[in-house]
Amino acid sequence: MSKKSYERPYIQKLNTGTMNKFGTKTEYAPVTAIEGVPVKKLIADYGSPVFVISERQIRKTYHEAVRAFKTRYPKVQFAWSYKTNYLNAVCNIFHQEGSWAEVVSMYEYQKAIQNGVPGKKIIFNGPDKSIEDLSIAVDNESLIHIDHLDELYLLVELLENKKKKARVAIRVNMDTGIYPMWDRFGFNYENGQAWNAINKIMSHPELMELVGLHCHIGTYMLSANAYSVAAWKLSDLAMNIQLRYEKTISYLDLGGGFASANTLKGSYLQGSDIIPSVDDYAEAITSTLLNFGFKQENLPTLILETGRAMIDDAAHLLGSVIAIKRLSDGRRSIVMDFGVNILFTAFWYNHKISPAQEFSHHVEDMVVYGPLCMNIDCVRESVTLPLLNRGDNVVVHRVGAYNMTQWMQFITMRPKVVLIDMDGKTHIIRENETLDTINQMEKMPKHLKSINL
Numbered sequence: 001m002s003k004k005s006y007e008r009p010y011i012q013k014l015n016t017g018t019m020n021k022f023g024t025k026t027e028y029a030p031v032t033a034i035e036g037v038p039v040k041k042l043i044a045d046y047g048s049p050v051f052v053i054s055e056r057q058i059r060k061t062y063h064e065a066v067r068a069f070k071t072r073y074p075k076v077q078f079a080w081s082y083k084t085n086y087l088n089a090v091c092n093i094f095h096q097e098g099s100w101a102e103v104v105s106m107y108e109y110q111k112a113i114q115n116g117v118p119g120k121k122i123i124f125n126g127p128d129k130s131i132e133d134l135s136i137a138v139d140n141e142s143l144i145h146i147d148h149l150d151e152l153y154l155l156v157e158l159l160e161n162k163k164k165k166a167r168v169a170i171r172v173n174m175d176t177g178i179y180p181m182w183d184r185f186g187f188n189y190e191n192g193q194a195w196n197a198i199n200k201i202m203s204h205p206e207l208m209e210l211v212g213l214h215c216h217i218g219t220y221m222l223s224a225n226a227y228s229v230a231a232w233k234l235s236d237l238a239m240n241i242q243l244r245y246e247k248t249i250s251y252l253d254l255g256g257g258f259a260s261a262n263t264l265k266g267s268y269l270q271g272s273d274i275i276p277s278v279d280d281y282a283e284a285i286t287s288t289l290l291n292f293g294f295k296q297e298n299l300p301t302l303i304l305e306t307g308r309a310m311i312d313d314a315a316h317l318l319g320s321v322i323a324i325k326r327l328s329d330g331r332r333s334i335v336m337d338f339g340v341n342i343l344f345t346a347f348w349y350n351h352k353i354s355p356a357q358e359f360s361h362h363v364e365d366m367v368v369y370g371p372l373c374m375n376i377d378c379v380r381e382s383v384t385l386p387l388l389n390r391g392d393n394v395v396v397h398r399v400g401a402y403n404m405t406q407w408m409q410f411i412t413m414r415p416k417v418v419l420i421d422m423d424g425k426t427h428i429i430r431e432n433e434t435l436d437t438i439n440q441m442e443k444m445p446k447h448l449k450s451i452n453l
């Protein structure tokens with residue numbers, strides 16, 4: 001008799017909703033309207049799927065964040081992180097509120113300029129800046145955040161032939177107690193790279209002025225304390241620059257990374273139950289700066305580039321059920337008309353999904369798939385939902401960050417984005433793509449123009 005083959009043990013997730021004394025848990029109440037506009041009307045007017053953004057919610061979240069920081073610290077400036085959501089209408093809501101622009105490419109830089117942001121109020125981050133990009137940024141007096149030595153050398157080379165001085169900062173990476181460390185961007189604090197870069201910059205006083213220090217320590221940070229560590233390390237560099245060069249650093253930019261209330265995959269608790277509040281982040285940062293020991297007149301301006309936490313709540317994705325089917329293991333599944341192509345964040349979040357119409361009390365654990373012919377197109381691996389029928393609508397919550405920039409035009413086309421303004425009026429802020437939109441960019445070589453099947 002042959003030996004049985006070994007199979008390694010594995011842990012299998014139970015596909016049931018969490019039980020409690022009230023029965024199977026369901027947090028789902030129907031969501032029939034967004035900002036007072038019926039979901040059915042939005043879908044009838046703009047199609048399905050459709051992204052819907054609330055201007056009121058953006059302004060409200062922004063006001064709360066500004067208040068948390070400005071009541072604790074005298075000099076605060078927000079800069080909108082373009083890559084989080086760079087629809088021009090969204091950017092301009094933040095700019096109307098007083099946010100500068102934080103960009104990480106020339107594409108985003110040009111968008112900010114076209115939106116009317118003065119060059120001086122653009123923070124140019126990122127590892128990829130060409131000599132042409134740097135030249136434009138210097139001419140516009142933008143804040144150039146240097147990422148690596150090659151960029152610094154390129155800038156020195158450029159400035160030797162320019163009449164203009166550059167306003168620069170360096171991005172600093174550091175150990176804040178959160179791992180893995182984001183050390184691929186900027187200069188390391190602990191090993192002396194950051195100080196080395198500072199000395200190199202200070203050795204060219206005729207070419208550039210070191211005006212700030214920057215860090216962006218991670219994203220969806222669940223620890224407010226990490227920001228306290230980051231604020232301390234940037235302050236330490238600023239103080240040493242003061243001591244050695246008698247040069248006052250005018251701002252410390254603590255970047256972004258505040259968590260939104262979305263729930264990360266694998267998280268036992270709901271995101272909204274575990275994330276620090278904006279007040280927690282503000283307290284960690286501002287108390288560190290205030291207690292560090294700067295002279296009152298040298299207190300740096302605090303810049304924040306928070307993205308995700310500012311916009312996630314303000315957007316919903318509305319969609320429709322295409323089909324319902326049983327999987328071979330007996331589980332129920334539903335196929336929606338949106339997938340990871342437009343809901344990119346489904347890869348790392350368990351997005352909350354609410355039915356958009358009344359439903360019966362029976363609920364069942366199910367898998368929610370998107371419409372793509374691609375196995376990984378799964379929106380929720382396991383979610384307790386009432387039984388939905390073909391044509392029923394759902395509302396996906398907290399989709400404002402990174403979906404409308406990272407979405408992909410794969411198999412199908414991207415849908416409309418609609419803004420609901422302060423008066424409840426709706427506006428299309430991005431049209432849906434059509435076959436023409438995409439064909440416009442393609443070219444057919446002459447010899448391939450005709451086919452004869």
Ligand SMILES: *Cc1c(COP(=O)(O)O)cnc(C)c1O
Pocket residue numbers: 081083084102104125126216218219220255256257258305306307308309401
């Ligand atoms: C992406 C990014 C941000 C915004 O990050 P969030 O996690 O969305 O807050 C801020 N600054 C820099 C440099 C970034 O790359």
